[in-house]
Amino acid sequence: MPSPMHDRVVEMMSERRRSPLPPLAEERAFAAAAGTALRAPAGVTETAVEELPGSLLFTPPEPRDDLVLVQIHGGGFRAGEPAGDRLIAGALALATRARVLSPAYRLAPEHPYPAGLDDCEKAYRWAATLVPSARVAIGGSSAGASLAAALLVRRRDAGDSRPLAGLLFCGIYDLDPARFVRGSWVDNTATEAILHPESGMVMATDYLGDLVTTPEAGSPLAADLTGLPPLFIQVSSAETLLDDSLRLAAKAARVGVEVTLEVWPHMMHGWQTPAGLLPEATEALRRTVDFLDRVTAGRVVDGPALLGGPQDAETAHAMATRDGES
DSSP states (O other): OOOHHHHHHHHHHHHHHHSOOOOHHHHHHHHHHHHHHOOOOTTOEEEEOTTSTTOEEEEOSSOOSSEEEEEEOOSTTTSOOGGGGHHHHHHHHHHHOOEEEEOOOOOTTTSOTTHHHHHHHHHHHHHHHHSTTOEEEEEEETHHHHHHHHHHHHHHHTTOOOEEEEEEESOOOOOOGGGGGSTHHHHTTTTOOSSOTTHHHHHHHHHHGGGGGSGGGGOGGGSOOTTOOOEEEEEETTSTTHHHHHHHHHHHHHTTOOEEEEEESSOOTTTTTTBTTBHHHHHHHHHHHHHHHHHHTTOOSOGGGOSSSOSSHHHHHHHHHHHHHO
16 A cells, blocks of 8 residues: 555645646646756755756765666656756665756746656766766656657667667557547546546647647657667556556567566556655655666676676586586
8 A cells, every 4th residue: 555655645636636727837836846846856956057057966985886877857848857857866866876967948838848758868978978888768757758668769779789678667658649538548537636627638738749740749658669778668557657567568568678567556647756755755766776777787688798608508508517517
């Protein structure tokens, strides 16, 4: 069962969900106020990035030199800001000892697709310069997870081998207007605590703009996922976006991508964000870090890339023969 803290947050947010969808200016003001009230965890240094206005870099004590993270904020493509991710980005920095960039990106509807994705790709390139030899894990929550998945596809298409993994929390991966009248968007209406019933169509219309009639343009689920790095996907069984994660995991797995999928019962959408305040968020981050540790160590499901074992049939045969004789 959810923690009492989780239930209190759900009760508070549910009132907003039962009200009419607020004007965009009110949504942005609410997100800005929430970000202003947050502080990065003790020990993490928060720095404004001059080259990426609005973006924040979170640096732990004695940061490592083999890993950098990009954590993209949510907000339905139309609200939110890096300050709202202070807890999750700071917690990731402390737990992984990696530098974590939370990028600002242009918001819809003023700047429809692909403006936000272009900005995230620019931020990724900047993050990759922090430690030239490091691999880069790309993650995000909600709309940020959508942008993270799309960015992984872009970098794959560019022949970039530096992305190490995708960390995808409660993402929206299909912007086809038809999906907002069926499946989990309808079936989980009674258990969804955060996303407004009208927000799906609003997100799609605002983010895609004139491309709303061809939603596959901005939908990671419509892309070829072959060749992506390992994906860590978390979603709640209670949220209206459940189907997006299930379908993305299945599609990626079918083309040979290593996928770790966690479906948590009862959780609100985006429960990972308040890491350090919400027990479930802290546990979600622990599991994320366990996944990153394994992938960073090379323990991925990729045959010859596995470490600590024979790398060819001749060596394997010799080892088997030796073990059989002992």
